[in-house]
Amino acid sequence: RAGCAVMESERECRVLSIQSHVVRGYVGNKAATFPLQVLGFEVDTVNSVQFSNHTGYAHWKGQVLNSDELHELYEGLKLNKVNQYDYVLTGYTRDTSFLAMVVDIVQELKQQNSNLVYVCDPVMGDKWNGEGSMYVPKDLLPVYRDKVVPVADIITPNQFEAELLTGRKIHTEKEALEVMDMLHAMGPETVVITSSDLQASLGNDYLIALGSHRKTKADGTRITQRIRLESPKVDAVFVGTGDLFAAMLLAWTHKHPNNFKMACEKTVSAMQHVLQRTIKSAKAQAGEGNKPNSAQLELRMVQSKKDIENPEIIVKATVL
DSSP states (O other): OOOOOTTOTTSOOEEEEEEEEESSSOSHHHHHHHHHHHTTOEEEEEEEEEESSOTTSSOOOEEEOOHHHHHHHHHHHHHTTOOOOSEEEEOOOOOHHHHHHHHHHHHHHHHHOTTOEEEEOOOOEEEETTEEEESSOTTHHHHIIIIIHHHOSEEOOOHHHHHHHHTOOOOSHHHHHHHHHHHHHHSOSEEEEEEEOOOOTTOTTEEEEEEEEEEEOTTSOEEEEEEEEEEEOOSSOOSSHHHHHHHHHHHHHHHOTTOHHHHHHHHHHHHHHHHHHHHHHHHHHHOTTOOOOTTTTSOOTGGGHHHHHSOOOOSOEEEO
16 A cells, blocks of 8 residues: 555645646546545646536537646656656546556556556446446557556446446446455456445445455465445436545545545445435436536535544445
8 A cells, every 4th residue: 555644733734746737626536636635635636628618518619638648747747756646547538548547657667666646437338228238449448458557556436437348347236345355356456336226235225336456475375355335316317526525535435444445435325415415406407306407516626624534424235
């Protein structure tokens, strides 16, 4: 694990976050930076795009950073010898060469610091009404599978992405656990399937997330802890939730290195607090009987500062 004590002033914990930037709203770096800073991390951001707003709105404008430009920014850090990081965080990317450059940077940073933890959300697609579809170019899949996941330490795919990475469909919890084992075998010691269409014990109004944490003990034996979390479904399409989830999971696994269950409970609970506040506020803005629009459904990030800092645990994990 990264050896940085967040609370000790002499040794701060630094995250390099390579994600999208929007002028308005909360996705990518805008969704990840505030929670990480509130939780005591130094966050250095590379904005992989700069858009007016997320692409779920009717209109959006902006610029995209290419892999050469990413390389140039990293070279600047290197020349000043400030390329020492404890964590790297990445999310949505549309370009294979950009993704390959990210891998090169992660590998170089891991040579600098062998304890560096790479948190990767392998954003490729999702399921709607049971049908999966990719919303990035298909040629990203082999890059994620063969290059990115092998250097990642923590990955946060949804069910569809976990299926894509392993080439296996998930119909049952048992199959999901097998898929997570396959993902561990590819490299990451922590795998969280952030959402699935598995049946929750609490009923259809709940969403299942699954976590698996594999540790190698000093004597070389491996122990794997697996957990299930059931959280209430919120009836709306939010954007930026995955980015917020990965950032908070990074923070809480750092703060609870020996308590994976607690880290996941805090992450999912904080998530739930933010979403409940957001939907309540969005409905109030939209007015009775109206469906909230993209602008109204932007995550209530700043308003949720206290919940992010110190989440009341409202979602408990079951150890499997």
